[in-house]
Amino acid sequence: MNAAGTGMDGLFDVAVVGGGVVGCAMARRFALEGARTILLERSTDILAGPSKANSALLHTGFDATPGTLELACVRAGYAEYLEIRERLNLPLLETGAVLVAWTEEEAAKLDGILAQAHANGVTDVRRIGRDELIAREPHLATAAREAILVPGEHVIDPWSAPLGYLHQALENGAQALFSAPVERGEFDGSRWRLDTPRGSVSAALVINCAGLWGDHLDQSLLGGTDFTIRPRKGQFAVFDKAAAPYLRSILLPVPTERTKGVVLARTIFGNLLVGPTAEEQIDREHPSTDGPTLARLVEHAARLVPMLAGMPVTAAYAGLRPASEHKDYRIRAHAERRWITVGGIRSTGLTGALGIARHVWSLYEGLGSRHTAPAAPVWPRMPNIAEHLSRDFQQPGYGEIVCHCELVTRREIEAALTGPLPAGDLGGLKRRTRAMMGRCQGFYCSAHVCAIAKGRIAMPDKLGETL
Numbered sequence: 001m002n003a004a005g006t007g008m009d010g011l012f013d014v015a016v017v018g019g020g021v022v023g024c025a026m027a028r029r030f031a032l033e034g035a036r037t038i039l040l041e042r043s044t045d046i047l048a049g050p051s052k053a054n055s056a057l058l059h060t061g062f063d064a065t066p067g068t069l070e071l072a073c074v075r076a077g078y079a080e081y082l083e084i085r086e087r088l089n090l091p092l093l094e095t096g097a098v099l100v101a102w103t104e105e106e107a108a109k110l111d112g113i114l115a116q117a118h119a120n121g122v123t124d125v126r127r128i129g130r131d132e133l134i135a136r137e138p139h140l141a142t143a144a145r146e147a148i149l150v151p152g153e154h155v156i157d158p159w160s161a162p163l164g165y166l167h168q169a170l171e172n173g174a175q176a177l178f179s180a181p182v183e184r185g186e187f188d189g190s191r192w193r194l195d196t197p198r199g200s201v202s203a204a205l206v207i208n209c210a211g212l213w214g215d216h217l218d219q220s221l222l223g224g225t226d227f228t229i230r231p232r233k234g235q236f237a238v239f240d241k242a243a244a245p246y247l248r249s250i251l252l253p254v255p256t257e258r259t260k261g262v263v264l265a266r267t268i269f270g271n272l273l274v275g276p277t278a279e280e281q282i283d284r285e286h287p288s289t290d291g292p293t294l295a296r297l298v299e300h301a302a303r304l305v306p307m308l309a310g311m312p313v314t315a316a317y318a319g320l321r322p323a324s325e326h327k328d329y330r331i332r333a334h335a336e337r338r339w340i341t342v343g344g345i346r347s348t349g350l351t352g353a354l355g356i357a358r359h360v361w362s363l364y365e366g367l368g369s370r371h372t373a374p375a376a377p378v379w380p381r382m383p384n385i386a387e388h389l390s391r392d393f394q395q396p397g398y399g400e401i402v403c404h405c406e407l408v409t410r411r412e413i414e415a416a417l418t419g420p421l422p423a424g425d426l427g428g429l430k431r432r433t434r435a436m437m438g439r440c441q442g443f444y445c446s447a448h449v450c451a452i453a454k455g456r457i458a459m460p461d462k463l464g465e466t467l
């Protein structure tokens with residue numbers, strides 16, 4: 001049985017399992033190289049897992065472990081994002097970062113961090129004294145001693161980037177099937193048959209980008225895995241937009257062995273966030289937030305930037321990092337089984353995705369596969385929802401403002417419900433437009449938004465279930 005009624009007949013060169021940021025970047029790379037590509041996602045839209053709930057930082061790799069595959073992919077992904085972002089209309093908030101020492105012990109670690117940054121090829125990183133730090137960040141608490149300045153760390157839109165990647169893949173011949181969890185599969189020596197509730201798909205090679213479920217997919221279809229996912233939760237509190245003027249740079253702590261630590265950063269949507277925590281948990285499905293932890297995050301933020309004391313918090317969210325027992329990414333080609341595993345992409349996948357996709361493409365070429373890339377690839381432009389750039393409500397003919405907190409127009413909502421990659425559910429519609437994500441969190445506009453979208457997307461049982 002082929003994927004009935006979906007137009008997914010025939011043999012694909014590659015089936016990408018998982019529509020997180022890594023799967024979307026993978027589908028883009030393979031479509032741009034001319035491979036017949038299909039992406040299979042178990043949810044009703046892309047970004048169902050950790051890819052929808054991160055810090056949205058574009059990392060330079062200054063603090064990555066030298067010599068790792070993660071460092072190579074982050075460096076390559078960072079460079080490619082900057083190279084392609086204008087053509088895809090993906091935003092960039094050029095904040096830079098300051099890694100601040102608050103104690104003498106932390107100050108003693110700065111030289112080591114600087115040396116590592118330079119060894120990692122991030123040569124514009126430098127040490128700055130207290131005067132320069134305070135000139136740059138006048139609202140920091142008086143305990144701030146000195147810092148490392150990382151000019152290249154930036155903030156991006158965590159949702160329009162993967163959306164743009166998959167959009168470009170689809171415009172260049174790839175296909176995507178949603179509500180299609182890969183539950184079983186069989187390899188006959190030359191091709192895979194992948195079974196989903198929407199039918200079966202045949203492909204000459206499978207790329208496992210299943211994130212939090214990557215080890216399970218390897219285990220059930222390949223019969224073994226060399227890593228185990230150990231979800232590591234990160235909670236965030238999002239301050240009201242009134243907080244954003246109190247910080248210009250991304251504020252980084254001196255990292256520990258286990259985590260990069262809690263960050264303060266502006267978001268591309270004009271808010272200021274504090275997080276993430278690093279909490280081990282067994283459950284892979286439910287990244288919940290809790291009051292005491294959020295209160296600690298907010299207190300922490302106000303200790304570092306006292307003007308944040310009493311500032312309203314408009315939202316909270318949590319994501320589960322697909323960490324494993326290994327520190328590095330787990331990317332491996334199983335040549336004899338025509339399968340590539342892309343696992344353990346824990347805390348840098350938003351940045352690393354484009355680099356990971358290039359690395360996997362080179363592994364694929366190493367298996368002897370050849371294709372002809374499209375001579376004139378299509379470059380779709382993503383709608384802008386970043387606060388610092390021109391928005392739809394500033395252009396004539398938008399019709400009506402539907403979400404007044406985020407100034408989302410009816411025209412934006414209609415556009416998000418159509419096109420080659422329409423929103424598949426309410427969460428997807430929110431991520432494409434920002435509707436219901438402002439100060440009132442949908443209190444005033446959710447009924448109107450749902451009325452517009454009714455019958456066109458999957459609706460949750462309760463509105464609070466979507467991010």
Ligand SMILES: Cc1cc2nc3c(=O)[nH]c(=O)nc-3n(C[C@H](O)[C@H](O)[C@H](O)COP(=O)(O)OP(=O)(O)OC[C@H]3O[C@@H](n4cnc5c(N)ncnc54)[C@H](O)[C@@H]3O)c2cc1C
Binds near residue numbers: 049210319345348352
């Ligand atoms: C708290 C936190 C903060 C972070 N901050 C940053 C940051 O600032 N910068 C940065 O670069 N990175 C950051 N990251 C990391 C980044 O978000 C992750 O590395 C990335 O999201 C992992 O993406 P993925 O595509 O590998 O996995 P996922 O997002 O888990 O995607 C996997 C997809 O596969 C689907 N799937 C699973 N099983 C199946 C199946 N059997 N069939 C079909 N589909 C399936 C899932 O539904 C899911 O959509 C952060 C992560 C977290 C959690």
